[in-house]
Amino acid sequence: MLEIKNLSYSVDENGVKKEILKNINLSFSDDKLYVITGNNGSGKSTLLKIIMGIEKQNEGDVLYNKKSLTNMSITERAKEGVSIAFQKPVTFKGLKVKDLLDITAGKSHNLSAMCEILSKVGLCAKDYIDRELDERLSGGEIKRIELAMALSRNAKISLFDEPEAGIDLWSFDNLTQIFSNNKNKINIVVSHQKQILSIADEIILLKNGEVVCKGEKGKVLPLLDGNGCGRLRGEQNG
Ligand SMILES: Nc1ncnc2c1ncn2[C@@H]1O[C@H](COP(=O)(O)OP(=O)(O)OP(=O)(O)O)[C@@H](O)[C@H]1O
């Protein structure tokens, strides 16, 4: 189980404190798919970066199976089984797709293993394994390769930041399949897409750096459109 306890994060902007995440308390149990959603700027990517150790919270703790990750580096967290696929994937000039798959998984893949991984994200391996990871790949191709890498890591906690960004409409079903099948581990997906929200086990809604509602999909999904999350918290006007 992954737990986030009393977590707050703020930055100093020209001498003024800007609160980005405010007293977040969440727990993520194994083999569930969690989708975090919310407005642009509500703090979703920041929360994932804090779990990965890319940003450091000012207060609170992140625990995995009761062990604190807070003072661990990114590498140490990766060794504990945490992995992230970024909202804006990183390109690496000079590095080939096959090299990156091997590096991220920490083992070498034969052609059929690469085929299996790349076909999950809808890419034909033979067309891509020798391609360089540079800006000649299209946005959607880079995003798919990053997803493939995330899958090849076989991490215990997989963080995906807007995996749908740049993925065409026709590939959406494939994408939702990936998450539905990636079971027996904690999957946390940040998404704005209804199709992805609809496959969640649990949904978390962030607003201005706060968790305004969380719970089973069946409970939260109907409340999102009408901004009725207050009702879950027992408020009159949500
Ligand atoms: N280092 C920083 N300095 C100043 N502001 C920051 C910093 N990091 C994040 N922010 C601000 O914090 C807020 C939350 O950013 P974040 O990227 O987490 O949003 P998000 O929910 O992922 O949004 P989106 O849906 O657009 O991806 C934004 O207003 C962003 O500009």
Ligand SMILES: [Mg+2]
């Ligand atoms: Mg974001």
